[in-house]
Amino acid sequence: xxxxxxxxxxxxxxxxxxxxxxxxxxxxxxxxxxxxxxxxxxxxxxxxxxxxxxxxxxxxxxxxxxxxxxxxxxxxxxxxxxxxxxxxxxxxxxxxxxxxxxxxxxxxxxxxxxxxxxxxxxxxxxxxxxxxxxxxxxxxxxxxxxxxxxxxxxxxxxxxxxxxxxxxxxxxxxxxxxxxxxxxxxxxxxxxxxxxxxxxxxxxxxxxxxxxxxxxxxxxx
Amino acid sequence: xxxxxxxxxxxxxxxxxxxxxxxxxxxxxxxxxxxxxxxxxxxxxxxxxxxxxxxxxxxxxxxxxxxxxxxxxxxxxxxxxxxxxxxxxxxxxxxxxxxxxxxxxxxxxxxxxxxxxxxxxxxxxxxxxxxxxxxxxxxxxxxxxxxxxxxxxxxxxxxxxxxxxxxxxxxxxxxxxxxxxxxxxxxxx
Numbered sequence: 041x042x043x044x045x046x047x048x049x050x051x052x053x054x055x056x057x058x059x060x061x062x063x064x065x066x067x068x069x070x071x072x073x074x075x076x077x078x079x080x081x082x083x084x085x086x087x088x089x090x091x092x093x094x095x096x097x098x099x100x101x102x103x104x105x106x107x108x109x110x111x112x113x114x115x116x117x118x119x120x121x122x123x124x125x126x127x128x129x130x131x132x133x134x135x136x137x138x139x140x141x142x143x144x145x146x147x148x149x150x151x152x153x154x155x156x157x158x159x160x161x162x163x164x165x166x167x168x169x170x171x172x173x174x175x176x177x178x179x180x181x182x183x184x185x186x187x188x189x190x191x192x193x194x195x196x197x198x199x200x201x202x203x204x205x206x207x208x209x210x211x212x213x214x215x216x217x218x219x220x221x222x223x224x225x226x227x228x229x230x231x232x233x234x235x236x237x238x239x240x241x242x243x244x245x246x247x248x249x250x251x252x253x254x255x256x257x258x259x260x261x
Numbered sequence: 262x263x264x265x266x267x268x269x270x271x272x273x274x275x276x277x278x279x280x281x282x283x284x285x286x287x288x289x290x291x292x293x294x295x296x297x298x299x300x301x302x303x304x305x306x307x308x309x310x311x312x313x314x315x316x317x318x319x320x321x322x323x324x325x326x327x328x329x330x331x332x333x334x335x336x337x338x339x340x341x342x343x344x345x346x347x348x349x350x351x352x353x354x355x356x357x358x359x360x361x362x363x364x365x366x367x368x369x370x371x372x373x374x375x376x377x378x379x380x381x382x383x384x385x386x387x388x389x390x391x392x393x394x395x396x397x398x399x400x401x402x403x404x405x406x407x408x409x410x411x412x413x414x415x416x417x418x419x420x421x422x423x424x425x426x427x428x429x430x431x432x433x434x435x436x437x438x439x440x441x442x443x444x445x446x447x448x449x450x
Contacts, residue, residue, distance in 0.1 A: 046309065047287060050316050060278035061324045126325050127338035130416035195324050197342055199416055259346050 067122035081219035092225040097158040106150035110218040113143040114211040121207035125196025143214045155227040171235040178239035185212030198255035205251020213243035268332040315340045338414040386436040394429030
């Protein structure tokens with residue numbers, strides 16, 4: 041072994057860095073952090089912006105149930121994205137797509153149900169103003185969740201960096217949207233699609249870009 | 262204790278910072294990884310460069326190994342990733358020529374097939390297979406991976422891994438039969 045040229049070079053490059061490392065927690069365990077984060081988003085929403093004005097129209101179980109379901113779908117997306125960065129656990133594109141579609145599906149059903157129970161008027165001039173507020177706040181909350189997702193994934197390898205980024209962006213965006221729905225009483229489709237959907241799309245793109253930057257960084261190491 | 266159990270033990274010690282464990286781990290893993298990278302790249306020199314890069318990547322990502330899980334799919338997955346990264350950057354830089362088949366020296370050959378066909382013709386036939394089919398055949402029949410493990414290492418579906426190996430075997434059979442026919446003709450003439 042001592043005469044193996046490759047081994048010698050390797051030892052030189054490793055520079056005798058054999059500091060003990062702690063194995064990562066399983067992806068499903070690390071992704072559990074999403075729940076306290078979404079709880080913080082909800083508490084901030086309720087404390088700063090108050091509960092939505094039409095909350096009396098909803099059964100509390102339905103209101104919180106859909107929010108919980110959406111966050112659960114985001115948790116799955118985050119778990120799978122973390123798993124995809126672990127060697128030997130890379131998921132195939134079909135599973136990634138299936139898990140990725142769960143969140144948007146819950147989002148659409150929740151939006152449809154909210155519109156059905158408490159329909160609101162289509163966009164007006166005032167609507168654009170409140171819409172921009174929704175876009176900004178969901179975007180900010182989502183960005184925090186997105187950065188946190190990449191913090192969790194940083195020790196892995198970017199096997200499918202694009203998909204990992206998209207799933208983290210989707211998870212972050214839909215978590216923020218779910219929390220913000222506690223405040224936003226606007227259920228019209230144009231508002232939901234343009235502002236809520238728009239901010240999720242922005243976070244998806246941000247996730248994709250950060251994913252590729254991460255891949256580039258790992259390749260340069 | 263079989264090799265995989267020993268590798269699991271060594272990997273745990275390697276994570277705990279024991280240099281001797283790395284040395285033994287290296288000795289056990291190097292020949293397999295080297296052969297795998299030759300299979301992937303069909304270029305012995307490139308395979309050696311990639312081997313070093315793979316070990317560096319293994320070292321940097323050693324936290325991502327979950328104690329108790331099989332080590333081999335984990336390391337092969339890293340080697341696959343290193344190979345893909347290298348291929349992408351080579352395509353970008355266009356600095357290295359595509360390997361030519363004359364460089365192929367010692368492609369591994371599944372032992373169950375060796376008994377039926379002559380090793381050299383089998384090796385030659387293997388080099389003519391599409392890379393992904395050759396990879397699936399060797400991972401399953403030579404290194405003993407289950408198709409599920411191949412899927413998880415390469416990021417493909419289990420059924421895709423199975424199909425690749427199956428199609429590869431069909432092509433091998435076809436090619437070897439053709440070879441036999443040509444040889445017989447040559448002998449008759």
